[in-house]
Amino acid sequence: MAWFFVAEQRQSLDNELRNMATAIAATVQRELDTQIQLLSVIADSPRFDLPISRASFAETARRLRERIPRWEQIRVSDEDGNVVLAFPPKEAAASRDVDLESHERVLRSGNSVIGNVVVGARGQTAFAIRVPIRRENNLRAVLSAVNRPAMVTDLIHTTGLPETWSAWIVDGEGRLVVTTAATDLSGKGDKEFARVLGDGTASLATGGDLRIAEAPLAETPWRVIVGIPVGQYDRLAQKAWMLVIAGSAVTVVLSGAAAFLLQREVSVRNRERESIANWQRMDALGKLTGQAAHDFNNLLMVFQSGIEGVKRRRGDEQRVTQLLNHMSDGVSRGKAITQRLLSFSRRSNRGAVHVELDVKLLDLRPLLRQALNDAVVLDIEIPDDLWPVHVDDSGLEIALINLLTNAREAMENGGRVTISARNVPEGADEDRSLRGAFVAITVTDSGQGVDTSNLLRIFEPFFSTKGDGRPGLGLTQVHTFAQAAGGAVKVTSLIGHGSAFTLLLPKSNAPQIPRASDRLTSQLPKTILIVDDTAASLDSVRLSLEGLIATIYTASGGKDALAILEQRSDIEAVLSDIMMPEMSGIDLAEELGKQYPQIRVVLMTGYSDKLEAGLKIARPVLVKPFKIEDLAAALAAEQSKATFSDNVVRLDTTCPKI
Structure with a gap:
């Protein structure tokens, strides 16, 4: 194969020589014909x-x-x-x-x-x-x-003759017209430059051999001869030895190729399993959506009955209060169902945010309870001084549900699951790869435990000890969430006594959100501007704040809000919807930060594609529907942030760098 390769290369080079000689002959003949015409x-x-x-x-x-x-x-x-x-x-x-x-x-x-x-x-x-x-x-x-023959020399150079090649033209009498190697041989015999041999080679008068090809001019008794040094021509034989050496390395290359193909096959199988897992997830999402539709219809029935009851019994204060309480509970249940749908479908990924764990875990208790069965007891032990964390709240919810589901499957006959949390100061954890302070959330079960041989593989994708053929991606999702949050997940287990999974989540450096109290008026502003392009939503928020805030202004859009702010200097806070035409609430908040930095701004939304895509906003965001306590806490957080920024000396970014 090596010599075959060399023969093909030499044949190709011979063809290239003939083509070059033909090209030079055609170029010279074309110029001469032009002059004749x-x-x-x-x-x-x-x-x-x-x-x-x-x-x-x-x-x-x-x-x-x-x-x-x-x-x-x-x-x-x-x-x-x-x-x-x-x-x-x-x-x-x-x-x-x-x-x-x-x-x-x-x-x-x-x-x-x-x-x-x-x-x-x-x-x-x-x-x-x-x-x-x-x-x-x-x-x-x-x-x-x-x-002058120099005219022909110029034509030769226009054909792209390589520098290492030689070319000369001989007239009908055997005299040199031009050569590319010497300019003083024109008119002399061609043998004074090179002696052409019969085997396709020529010997230069100055020494050295050439591999040559000839081409005659079409209408002139001139001949064009092009040559390449024989050493350069024979250098192709060296490529044969290179091929032999390359052939010796084929075994190593084939070994690497086999490893690559094996890895690719494993990747293909993993993708197939992941596709099956996604199909199972979509099937579960469909079932969850059907259940959510059933629950929403029940909630709508609660509201419908409540509205009818209020209309008929407006004078019965006790009955109206009872109906309003039922409707308030329905709002909370509907909001929880919406969050579950977004979390399960992984659409509610807003990135890392400030999360108060003591409040979050208490709010999640009903949802976490549903992840277990009636034979499992759930205990939540949270200290009063627990730090907040900086994580994706939806990812945290999914991670906890996966850990509880894993604990439930480890306790076929029931048992006890305990969720506890503690503060981990910087340097207190033995894991040297983690930097900073963390909060440790531990989920402990009284199940059968995990064998030591499987303990190191428990977070691997698709690894499962279940006998039902399910892919076993729950703990992998927990591990991925912990890594993405900048923390880690650890597990300890004892056969017959249960397992303990510990999530290490980074501490949040943001100021703690004040807890809502009975004195809402102390945290609410005296004057507020509400911005919403939906009239019903705008009126609902205004009616809920009447009696708590002295002066309330309303605007149907961002431009109207800016116009009102130019006329009213007493506005202390702005509550704006995010999804609005022309100017969104996010754009309005940025404009207010430039023109009115002293005004507190809180955003509200039912759904925002930008937030779902992971956009980070410096302003508090309330998810509709929200309570007055939530608004008061958000305004208090904005106030504390403004107080903190007032004590910071800002650098002058316009100064030139040194």
């Missing part, structure tokens, strides 16, 4: 009717030389070879052509010819392009243009 047109013009006027000839010849500067001289010769007219004029009044052979060929054939290279009286070489001057079918004279 131009001379023929001039010879047939009335200016060259005999007798030819010297002034007319001189003017025509001058214009021809301006068009083709390579022409050394333009001549008119009679039938005997005497030069009767010349431009530029010769020193002698009359002389004879040096190349009489080509002159006689024109007379014999009556056609245009290219003369051979001749050496003039001054030792300069040249060749002539000759065309006949006919009148009344009789040849009366010959029109010639004398060219």
Whole structure:
């Protein structure tokens, strides 16, 4: 195979040599034909009717030389070879052509010819392009243009001849026209430059051998010869040895390829399993959606009954209060169902936020309870001084549900699950890869435990000890969540006594959100501007705040809100919806931060695609529906943030860098 490769490469190089010789021959022939055609047109013009006027000839010849500067001289010769007219004029009044052979060929054939290279009286070489001057079918004279061989050299270089290659042109008498290697050999015998051998090679007179190819000019007895150094030509044989060496490394390459193919096969199988897992997840999501639709219909029934009851019993304060309580509970249940749907479908991924764990875990208790069965007891032990964390709250919810589901499956006959939490100061944890302070959430069960051999693989994708064929991605999701949050997850287990999974989550450096109290009016502003493009939502928020806030302004959009702020200087806070036409609530908050930095801004939304895509907002965001306590806490957080920023000395970013 190596020698076959070399033979193919040499054949390709031989073809390239022939193509280059043919290209040079075609280029030179094309230029010569162009000059012949131009001379023929001039010879047939009335200016060259005999007798030819010297002034007319001189003017025509001058214009021809301006068009083709390579022409050394333009001549008119009679039938005997005497030069009767010349431009530029010769020193002698009359002389004879040096190349009489080509002159006689024109007379014999009556056609245009290219003369051979001749050496003039001054030792300069040249060749002539000759065309006949006919009148009344009789040849009366010959029109010639004398060219220097340098013109041909320029044409060779335009064909892209490689620098290491050689090329030369030989005329019909075996004399050199031009060479690319030497400029002083023009007009001499071709053997003074190179001796062509019969095996496709040539030997240079200066030493060295060439691999050559020849190509004749189409209408001229000239030949073009192109050569490449034999050493460069034979260098292809070295590639054969390189192929042998490469062949010796095939075994190693095949081993690597086998490993790659094995890894790819494993990846394909993993993707197939992941597709099955996604299908199972979508099936579960469909069932969950059906259950959510059932629950929402029940909630709508609660509201419908409550509205009808309030209409009929407006004077029965006890009954109205009872109905309103049922409707308030329905709002909380509906909000919880919406959050569950978004969390399960992984659409509610807003990135890391400030999470108060003591409040979060108490709010999640009903949802966490549903992840267990009736035979499992759930205990939640949270200290009062627990730090807040900086995590994705939806991801935290899914991680806890996965841990509880894993605990439930480890206790077939029931048992106890305990969720506890503690603060981990910086440096207190033995894991050197973690930096900073953390909060440890531990989920402990009284199940059968995990075997030591499986303990190191428990977080691997698709690893499962279940016998039902399920993929076992729950703990993998927990591990992924912990890593993405900048923390870790650890597990300890004892066969027959249960397992303990510990989530280490980074502590939040944001100020703690004040807890809502009975004195809401102390945390609510005296004047507030509510912005919402939905009239019903705008009126509902305004009615809920009447009696708690002294002055309430409303606006149907961001531009209206800015117009009101220009007229009212007493507005202390702005509560704006996010999804609005023209100017969103996020854009409004940015504009208010520039123009009115002293005003507290809180955003509200039922759903925002930007937030779901992970956009981080510096302002508090309330999810509709929300309570007055939630609004008071958000405004208090904004107030504490503003107080903190007032004590910070800001750098002047406009100063030039040193």
